[in-house]
Amino acid sequence: MTTTASERAGDAPQGQSGGQQVLVAGRDPDGRPLPPLRQRLCPPLPDDGIRGWIGPLLIMAFAAVLRIWDLGRPAKFVFDETYYPKDAFSLLKFGVEHQFVDKANERILAGDLDVFGGPAFIVHPPAGKWMIAAGEALFGMDPFGWRIAVAIMGALSILVMARLVRRLTRSTLLGCVAAFLLSLDGLHLVESRIALLDLPAMFWLLLAVAALLIDRDWARRRFADAAEPLGRVAAGTWGPALLWRPWRLVAGLCFGVACATKWNAAIALAAFGLLTWAWDVGARRAVGAAFARGANLARLALDAAVAFLTVAGTAAVVYVVSWSGWLASADGYDRTWGRDNPAHGLSALLPDAIRSLWHYHAEIWYFHTHLTDKHQYASSPLGWLVVARPVSFDWTDNVGGDGCGGTNRCVQEILGIGTPVLWWMSVLALVACLVWWLAARDWRFGIPVVGVAATWLPWFQYANRPIFYFYAIIILPWMIIGLTLVLGKVLGPRDASPIRRMWGAAVLGGVVLLVVLNFAYIYPLLTGQTIPYDAWRQRMWFTSWV
Numbered sequence: 001m002t003t004t005a006s007e008r009a010g011d012a013p014q015g016q017s018g019g020q021q022v023l024v025a026g027r028d029p030d031g032r033p034l035p036p037l038r039q040r041l042c043p044p045l046p047d048d049g050i051r052g053w054i055g056p057l058l059i060m061a062f063a064a065v066l067r068i069w070d071l072g073r074p075a076k077f078v079f080d081e082t083y084y085p086k087d088a089f090s091l092l093k094f095g096v097e098h099q100f101v102d103k104a105n106e107r108i109l110a111g112d113l114d115v116f117g118g119p120a121f122i123v124h125p126p127a128g129k130w131m132i133a134a135g136e137a138l139f140g141m142d143p144f145g146w147r148i149a150v151a152i153m154g155a156l157s158i159l160v161m162a163r164l165v166r167r168l169t170r171s172t173l174l175g176c177v178a179a180f181l182l183s184l185d186g187l188h189l190v191e192s193r194i195a196l197l198d199l200p201a202m203f204w205l206l207l208a209v210a211a212l213l214i215d216r217d218w219a220r221r222r223f224a225d226a227a228e229p230l231g232r233v234a235a236g237t238w239g240p241a242l243l244w245r246p247w248r249l250v251a252g253l254c255f256g257v258a259c260a261t262k263w264n265a266a267i268a269l270a271a272f273g274l275l276t277w278a279w280d281v282g283a284r285r286a287v288g289a290a291f292a293r294g295a296n297l298a299r300l301a302l303d304a305a306v307a308f309l310t311v312a313g314t315a316a317v318v319y320v321v322s323w324s325g326w327l328a329s330a331d332g333y334d335r336t337w338g339r340d341n342p343a344h345g346l347s348a349l350l351p352d353a354i355r356s357l358w359h360y361h362a363e364i365w366y367f368h369t370h371l372t373d374k375h376q377y378a379s380s381p382l383g384w385l386v387v388a389r390p391v392s393f394d395w396t397d398n399v400g401g402d403g404c405g406g407t408n409r410c411v412q413e414i415l416g417i418g419t420p421v422l423w424w425m426s427v428l429a430l431v432a433c434l435v436w437w438l439a440a441r442d443w444r445f446g447i448p449v450v451g452v453a454a455t456w457l458p459w460f461q462y463a464n465r466p467i468f469y470f471y472a473i474i475i476l477p478w479m480i481i482g483l484t485l486v487l488g489k490v491l492g493p494r495d496a497s498p499i500r501r502m503w504g505a506a507v508l509g510g511v512v513l514l515v516v517l518n519f520a521y522i523y524p525l526l527t528g529q530t531i532p533y534d535a536w537r538q539r540m541w542f543t544s545w546v
Helices: 037-041 051-068 084-094 104-109 127-139 143-169 172-183 186-192 198-227 246-259 265-286 294-322 324-328 345-349 352-370 381-386 420-438 443-462 469-474 476-491 498-526 533-539
Strands: 098-100 116-119 391-396 410-416
Touching: 037 198, 037 265, 051 143, 051 172, 051 186, 084 098, 084 116, 084 127, 084 143, 127 143, 127 198, 143 172, 143 186, 143 198, 143 443, 143 476, 172 476, 172 498, 186 198, 186 410, 186 469, 186 498, 198 246, 198 265, 198 443, 198 469, 198 476, 246 265, 246 294, 265 294, 265 443, 324 352, 381 420, 381 443, 381 469, 391 469, 410 498, 410 533, 420 443, 420 476, 420 498, 443 469, 443 476, 469 476, 476 498, 498 533
Parallel strands: none
Antiparallel strands: 098 116, 391 410
């Protein structure tokens, strides 16, 4: 993984070094010529053409086979599939979620799809369920039909990871390493094969951050062009305004879909929205923008406003649009609340439909913040990163038939568990990422730190209500990005000595091999394979896993 001068120096502008040293434009502190400003602000991507796609596509194909093969098994509703596939089918039929009649699951599996009553109160926005509904519309209301959309997003997330890390590190090899590691995570595999909402939310978040990285390169090339030929913008100026940011709009769209799938994505939207603005601040410093002038302080605020409107504003529009089915319905839950409860004061200026939607959201918020039910697989977020309490999505005891090996007792389980070795090494790498980000001022390491902080820490506020380890799928990409960045440091730069690169490659290959072996060992637990009870018990390394 190459490291440019601007990355090591935190994008410090030439001629401004905190009073310590004045640099000559185009020269490093020792007076040696620097690469062109464009190359320093935005190092070129690997010049490997179609080869930069072949590896990621092959890894995605491998992941797709694991996720789609035998997807219809088990042929039943698994864990929270008792909610979302039926909600999705209800969206297809009515445009809004409806209640289910008694024994709806059994009736659906028997081919009877007339299982709905009146409108239902639901506690998650509809975008993720519309994705599930797309699979049901194409393949039918059966286990394969309601799982296929999530499986496809699981496979596509592998490709997105490869291209995101390739851009982040300027290394196709490291992009493929990150994608391969993600394809071998047990939790990712399990959630790609079950129709829940958490993996779709993760997929759209990952896509949003990938768009922000493209925007970062896009903007920095323009900052560099504006600073040529002097290597800095004119004294006392601010540089180009860059009000039109198409990739930020794409990021906002993706953030909006993620938030319209599960609300916890909103914290990541806020965190990465601030980060993209901070990247612009660093780029302007790098081209010598005058921050001290009053007019330019106003422009700094304008940059923040533009970032907010293009990212958060777009996300907000997408979120509201995701409720179109409810807004267009006549019988959605609480749809007529605004009409039945006349407004007073300034709220009377709002349409009844918007007031009804706001009231509905208040009811959903109350539900999430006052839920006190107990569940045997609930877990504290404190243990999520170390895989302290996985979730058993499905369990069948005393299974006979093929694969039982003549023993008296065989079992089948679908266990929502991350590949332990991968998660444990990623936790250690995360500590290193924090050091490299804050101490070495390498901006790239901020991605995993901010990602984990935004998707993990907020859950501690709700530790008293039932929450589950499988929510941690939204944390996983940032953990793997952090581990890959550290492995890139271990591998060393391209111009390192052959011995240095050989040992670095050996360590990297050893880490990947450990993950492969660990994934293969737990694979029967991830896909409901029939195994002897003793073999299952051997894989329960801790009592908290049972």
